Amino acid sequence: MPWMLGCTPFIALAYFFLWFLPPFTSLRGLWYTTFYCLFQAMATFFQVPYTALTMLLTPSPTERDSATAYRMTMEMVGTLMGATVHGFIVSGAHRSNHCVDTELPVPAAISPDATRLYSIAAAVVVVTYHVCSGLLCLGVKEQPDPSASASGQGLGFLAGLGLTARHPPYLKLVVSFLFISTAVQVEQSYLVLFCTHASRLHDHVQNLVLIILVSAVLSTPLWEWVLQRFGKRTPAFGIFMMVPFAILLAAMPTAPVAYVVAFVSGVSTAVSLLLPWSILPDVVDDFQLQHRHGPGLETIFYASYVFFTKLSSAGALGISTLSLQFAGYKAGACKQTEEVVVTLKVLIGAVPTCMILAGLCILMVGPTPKVPSQDTSFQLSLRRRTSYSLA
Known part of the structure; x- marks a missing residue:
């Protein structure tokens, strides 16, 4: 909890300055790069303990899965609300800007009104950060069980990292969803460019993004029911x-097809986000039952998985950016070359297909974590809670 509360002011500050226009022009690139890196770093410091709290809320695997489903649903609802509120506030700063030729557009001066609107939108998000962190602090308590005793001092970070990296179910989970997460992010990141340059769907972009978010939110409870009813391999399909x-x-690339694809993409995105976070607690319990090196290693599991989610984001960005650069993409141009159009089609279709198939093949074969019994999960939970009280 101290990590999350301590990171909140820095996350909010970095986010605000990402949308703030500095008075100088020569170092704006350095300005935004610095605050973007700071924002990502602080968000990671927040995300690791926040996701690891799942292991301390309840000893029941079923209840942990439900808590994970609620968390993922609320995260997607928050994303939808944030995008809506932010877009509503800054909508007055945008004008219709249709291309009239194939030349690069002339850079336009940024009006003070647009700068003010973006600052207001960022301030709203900053206030929301602090309110939500306060609710988390007041509503979630780490209460150790006084009747339980610690089972050991626990391993150091490097020793624990070496053990977790050699745990087969964890390796399978990480590698499979590294491919799957990269595929999902490649498709969603370049949907806007595909609709703008590879099809005549530029007027439908906002509606398509909205459908993806709404379908992801609505389908998460359904996937949670499937997960509990049929097991954790079935939702992978x-x-x-x-x-x-x-x-x-x-x-x-027609409008009816795009809307159907947006809906299905949201449904698939929901399960791709929910499933790994539901499997990870079972992996942690399976590791503790096999090794019994003392409590506290769940944080290493969660920190490592967060690292690989960040790695998948970087991989998706690198693959797409390099592909478009080699194809001759020109940022801001009204019309792109045929090579760019073909590249966008490959990024939307072939690349996600290959990565998803590879990830699912890895996920479906090999060792799977054994879901512990209710009594075993309860004993492991007591060990974790006591270890955190001693720390």
Whole structure:
């Protein structure tokens, strides 16, 4: 909890300055790079203990899965609300800007009114950060059980990292969702460019993004029910739903197809976000039952997985950026070359398809974590809570 509360002011500060226009022009690139890196670093410091709290809320695997589903649903609802509020506030700063030729547009001066609107939108998000962190602090308590005794001092970080990196179920989880997460982010990150330059769907971009978010929010409870009813391998096939529709969009970029693909993409995105965080607690319990090196290693599992989610984001950005650069993409140009159009179709269709298939193959084969019994989970939970009280 101290980590999360301590990071909140820095996250809010970095986010505000990401939308603040500095008075100088020569070092604006350095300004935004610095605050973007600070924002990502502080967000990571917040995310690791926040996600690891799942292990301390309840000893029941079923209840942990439900808590994870609630968390993922509320995160997507927050994303939807944030995008809506932010877009509503800054909507007055945008004018219709249709291309009239193929030349690069002339840079326009930024009006003081637009700067003010973006600062107001950032301030609203900053206030929300502090309110939500306060609610988290007041509503979630780490209460150790006084009747339980610590089972050991625990390992150091490097020793624990070496052990977790050699745990087969964890390796399978990380590698499989490294491919899957990269595929999802490649498709979603370049949907706007695809609609703008590879099809005539630029007027539908906002609606498509909204459909993706809404379908992801609404389908998360359904996937949680499927997860509890049929096990944790069955929902993985929901990720595969994205494959044929992504290929269909690349082959037939029409408005009806795009809306169907957006809906299916949101449904697949929901399960791709929910499933790994539901499997991870079982992996941690499986590791503790096999090794019994003392409590506290769940934080290493969660920190490592957060690292790999960040790595998947970087991988998606690197693959896409380099591909477009080699194809001759020109930022801001009204019309791109045919090579860029083909590259965008490959990024939307072929790349996610190959990565999703590779990730699902890895996920479906190999060792799986054994879900502990209720009594075993309860004993592990007591060890964790006591270790945190001693720390």
